[in-house]
Amino acid sequence: MPTSRKQKVRTLPPGVKVWLPVSADSPSEPFPRGHVLLAPDRFRGALTAAEAARHLAAGLRRTRPDVPVVQLPVADGGDGTVDAAVAAGWRRIEAEVCGPVGRPVAASLALAGGVAVVELAEASGVRRLPGGRPRPLAATSVGTGQLIGHALRRGARRIVLGLGSAACADGGAGLVRGLGGRLLDSAGRELPPGGAALRSLHALDLRGLPDLSGVEVVAACGPAGPLLGRGGTAAVHGTRGGAGREEVLALDAGLRRWADLAEAATRRTVRDLPGAGAGGGVGFAALAFLGATIAPGPGVLLDVFGFAERARAAHLVVTGEGVLDTRSLRGGAPVGVARAAARAGVPVVAVAGRRGLTGEQLRKARIQAVYTLEDLEPDTERRVRRAGPLLEQLTVAIADEWLPPVRRPGDRTGP
Structure with a gap:
């Protein structure tokens, strides 16, 4: 990214500011309205965050090629x-x-x-x-x-x-x-x-x-x-x-x-x-x-990576990690994604290898649905080995339940 580009300031937690370059992804060059924003963390032992995002993107593009997809892998300060x-x-x-x-x-x-x-x-x-x-x-x-x-x-x-x-x-x-x-x-x-x-x-x-x-x-x-x-x-x-x-x-x-x-x-x-x-x-x-x-x-890293700009124009945010459980509530990136997306008024669903949160815990975390690899493959070893293709399979249900129906020529637009 050229260092000579104009800069802007973005507010972080109280008292903290980080200057960021204006890139081609900035609000001055908007994202396609109605895109799906893919913001997963890593699936430990199976996929990096970037790999998880790529598999989700591949599945959605195959299922709904009419819907634009933006990938933004996330992290919590650790690996990745x-x-x-x-x-x-x-x-x-x-x-x-x-x-x-x-x-x-x-x-x-x-x-x-x-x-x-x-x-x-x-x-x-x-x-x-x-x-x-x-x-x-x-x-x-x-x-x-x-x-x-x-x-x-x-x-x-x-x-x-x-x-x-x-x-x-x-x-x-x-x-x-x-x-x-x-x-x-x-x-x-x-x-x-x-x-x-x-x-x-x-x-x-x-x-x-x-x-x-x-x-x-x-x-x-x-x-x-x-x-x-x-x-x-x-x-x-x-x-x-x-x-x-x-x-x-x-x-x-x-x-x-x-x-x-x-x-x-x-x-x-x-x-x-x-x-x-x-x-x-x-x-x-x-x-x-x-x-x-x-x-x-x-919170810091979502801000640094420009999450808010991408989320504002999104129809849906998809986040996730290997295990979505009570540890996720204590500083996990997917919960951070969900709360940031909620501030932008955008619904959030999560994908995970396994789920360990109750419906009430998910509601408080602002996650509206969870889709798990475990539902598709109960065997842990096979689930880890096939995590990528299984993520792609999950996108079929996500698209069916959360994206607007495909309009075909001749469809009526009113009553």
Whole structure:
């Protein structure tokens, strides 16, 4: 997307603004009125959000070739956030960075008009763990800091940082190292990576950090607690990664030492703020060192991807994810899509592998109907393997029940 195009401001959660380029998809060049807007999240283990959108589009075009379709895959700040930005027209920037266990990985960020979308999961996520084996005490967020550095060198002045799907629990200490900071022990040696090593932290050397004056950072995440203690990074991410009780206590002690020195260095007391524990504690580092604002992932990203403009002219919005259940109500992208579409006065239906919500819960989430792959294929293994074709099958019922009937020559238009 050319950076020389005119820009406009779009309002995010209170106090947060992100500048976006005006693209060919902007309201000055309207979407076809009456289109179907396809805005699914990923079907974990089966389809990316972009793949899900493509299958829905293929099914609808085959079923109702007369109805225009617009694809806008969505994300909540975790896996697939950069891919969703690219699908919305942003430019993919690739870079080799440090993975969560120190091995190089090929990662991406998305860039448009001075705004960058950086996804923690691209560099420091669970999918980057060799063999999928968790390393909660030693995993690092260095690569996420390196991606932010790449974004800054590409001219980004505003960064949306997605904090989902983290493999690390280092409180963002690695992020600071990836940006040029040094973490030293009492002998002046650099600490090894990971949260447990932070117990030996003696000093911070921040002279290598980039100048962030004039740079705005929004950290996008689901509901998350503070950095420390019950509900904090060690208790949540450490336990999730298989750490035992003693290891969780050691990790929490390291993170406490890190918080003491980081807050003294930045003069920002942020360890107890909601979201500080997000992304294995990377939320804490974003708050303390980047001056970030924490905001709900789906709301921020829908705004950044231009959802409202696309929804206003739509006849119907189709969203969805692999499992639509009570977790979806706590910051899931499909529920964010449904509520945003409701504000535009557009009906929303969802597709899912399985449904675990009651009719009343769906009503409150502003989802008017759910179509599941499970209804077509009860066997889980076959359902995952055939998720794409099954999604295409579901579009027949969606078109029949939610789209206006096809007009044929000779049809009467009145009584």
